[in-house]
Amino acid sequence: MTKSRFKLSTMIIFYVLLVVLLSLLITDLLITENTSDDIRDQLEEKALIVSRSVAESQIVQESLQNQANDETIQDYAMSIQEATDVLFVVVMDMEGIRKSHPNPERIGKSFVGGDEERVLNGEEYISISEGTLGHSVRAFTPIYGTDGEQVGAVSIGISLDAVEASLQRSHRNILIGSLIGALVGVIGAFLLARYIKKSLFGLEPVAIARIHEERNRMLHSVREGIIAVDTDAKITLVNKSAREIFQKAGIHVEDPMGLHISNYLPHSMLERVLETGEAELDEEQVINGSSIIVNRVPLIVNDEVVGAISTFRDKTEVNQLAEQLTGVRLYAESLRAQSHEFKNKLHVLLGMVEMESFKDVKSYIKQLVDHQVHEADAITNKIKDPVLAGFMIGKLSFAREQNIDMSVSCETVIPAPGHEAVTHELVTIIGNLLDNAIESLAGSEEKRISLFMSYVDELLTIEVSDTGTGIKDGDQEEIFHRGVSTKGEDRGYGLHLVKASVDALEGSLELESILHEGTKFTVIIPYEAEVNEE
Template identity: 65%
Template sequence: MIIFFVSLVVLVSLLVTSLLVSNANSDNIEEQLKGKAVNVSRVVAHSQAVQNGLQNEAMEERIQEYTLAIQQATDVLFVVVMDMEGIRKSHPNSERIGNPFVGGDEKRVLQGEEYTSRSEGTLGESIRSFTPIFDGQQNQIGAVAVGISLEEVEASIQQNQWQILIGSSIGLLFGTIGAFWLARYIKRSLFGLEPYAIARIHEERKQMLHSAHEGIIAIDKDSKIVLVNKSARRILQKAGLLEKEPTGTAINEVLPGFMLDHILDKGKPVLDEEQNLNGVSIISNRVPLVVNEEVIGAIATFRDKTEMNQLAEELTGVEMYAETLRAQSHEFMNQLHVLLGMIKLKEYNQVENFITKLADHQVHEVGSITRHIMDPVFAGFIIGKISYAREAHVDLAVSCETEIPQPADSAVTHELITIAGNIIDNAIENVMGKAQKNIRVTFSYIDELLTMTVADMGTGIPEEMQEAIFTKGVSSKEGERRGYGLYLVKKSVEKLEGSIEVFSELDKGTAFVIIVPYEAGGGSDD
């Protein structure tokens, strides 16, 4: 397609150029020949021999000799001198001397006018130049007509057109060859793609970029913004930074402190960095764009941190729910296996005693929780954690110093599950290597403040780490995927506008005290 279109452009250009040049040259050739005829006729009209011959019959023969010499020297069709009656005094055919001039276009020159015309005479059609002849007193005594054959004019024009045609053909040949190599070079530069394919890919990539949920901003090597997708515009709008069209603007004018231009200088990516855009927290990845080992720009992808926190917290909550249900299911299956064994052994009295004991324990354990914690979701979660701890052979004791009402906002329950779940899981891990695997969880609700205390008798936390354990990725334990639980706890506490304190001694245990504002709801479900 590229070869075809380039060749077509070359062909059309050459045809138009040839036509214009041919017409222009034809006009120029005709004008040049007219000028030649005019010059010759003027030379003859000013010749003393011609003037004397017209004034003196004895010298008329000199006119014929002179005009034949001029005709041969200038290569014109004829040079005819006539008197005021239009009678020829010279002619290429001497037999026609003395006869009237033929053509009918000589009348104006006999009235003293100089001009050119086209007409047909005894020698055929020609371009003619007429010039009056004056004596020394400026009295007209005759006229001269110089003719150039139109066949000669047309031959010159045709020869010129052939030259143009040959030149155009050669130009077309080289143009086609050039088009072929140009098309190959262009296609090689465009990875062998045709223009329509490039346009389709461009539109597809554009739609992909704008469909991405993450914000995307790209800059060129001059730090000018070249791309801002819809999600990036939404976040910039939220931050109040979209006052004008960002495309084509320097990155620091739109996003001061974003430091995307620093990537151009360093040429190294910066991943998962928390940044602040005029009060909006984001998590960004900034990467250089490298082509042929040269940094040609940089691109940043980012997402509203609030959205990411919500997603992480939701996933954490779901994981905790699933783990709690799994623990309860596992404990229930164990109890069923015990009952099945007793029944097969026909120990029916033992079956009755086991069920009674199990029911009493369940009523005591579950009833104690449900009587004090009025939120059924949070109560169920705590019961599930007790089952999970029992499965891990950990004694998890939960006590409520006061009744805990149901919250006015159900979202608070979700945050409390994140807080309690992560801290209890940490406590269970801390006591696993101890002989006494005891954990105590205490709740109290006073003056619209909920206090939660989780104390274990585990390994403890080094003093130098107690300030850093709430930082993402920091953990007192070894292993991958560590350092996220307490980070989420800290974020949930901050979201509820509460506080968290940690008290720990090595090999003695750790206690977390969480205090959060807690607005009670309309009542409890019994």
């Protein structure tokens, strides 16, 4: 992106000044034309009024009719000229001979201009011509005697220099106004530029455009889906990942920008976040059968909610990642437990060797080998899912490390599930139930856990019972809620995850517990076995 050579303030001042000057220039042209026309009309009307007044004067009429002394007409004409401030008042007879003139020497001579012929024929009119006194507007009016016969004519002249003087005054006023307007425009543009730049955190347009482009590229490059709305719940952003997730869910809208969120994504809950201003984290939502993990957060600026944003990811991807992490963790736990257990057995063997009880050493080693092989074979023969089988073996080793008598029994063979996601849910269910049982045995004298599994008529039954402290009747309905626990703060997530996984598999969960005697969880879920193609 090329960097602009001009700052925002400079560009605003330039364009505001340009607009002001263009506006004033157009105004000047329009005013000049209108003013010139108005002044000329006014002067023509004035000249015509004066000429009619002179033509109707009894003194003028009788003097021309009786061919009296020209001085009478001259005196009257000069008085009218001074009173009306016109350029000249010229009275002429029917021969075009002047009877009055501002210059007395021209009295008795023919009228100059060549535009007097029509008035001597009885026509009243206005013309523009150049005479002995310069360029002027002339009004011609015929003069009639008492008997109704034309006896002469009068010409009233007004210099066009007055028009030019008026236009110059108008130009001067417009110029002064233009300068004042330009100055005000520059000051206003400067203040506007400062205000805009302050609103934009001091950034220039090029920097804003770059940040906007970087932000768009960043939002479209992340794996998580992102959708944002404004205060009216209208969509302002949908990134590439979000559109892909929605397309998988059967939502096909070419351009969702500007749509109301309820028209594009029903039950998004973003409208509720706009109303409450409270975030909703790690919620599971189902869209047309596709399960996603959603976070909804209000956008707050200056303590005011200006919008909301939702981030989400396909739960299948989350499950796959969780399976990988769970597998690594279980493998590590299994190795640690077996290492600790093997270390204890090495101590036993070391003691026997030091006591030179070699016969007992041989018998003990045979017993260990048979026990490990029997335990592993018993699980792998009954549980065909290698991930779930390995998980069970790891939990058995961990239980022995905690001095807990744990048994795993399968009434039937448990086939591998038809979908990998079911394995993750089963690990979540069994793992959290066993962890909860192990923790409940911390204060018990008899430490025993029993895990029973059965697969009949495409239903998988899982029972986990322990001899722990049990759960109070008043707490049994609440312990499946997020954050609710009888073991202290920052707990209460395990059984909530169990309930969520059971619901995701459309199964049922039952709890039986007697205080200080033990607890039993029973889970029944629909279970579709893997189909082996031979």
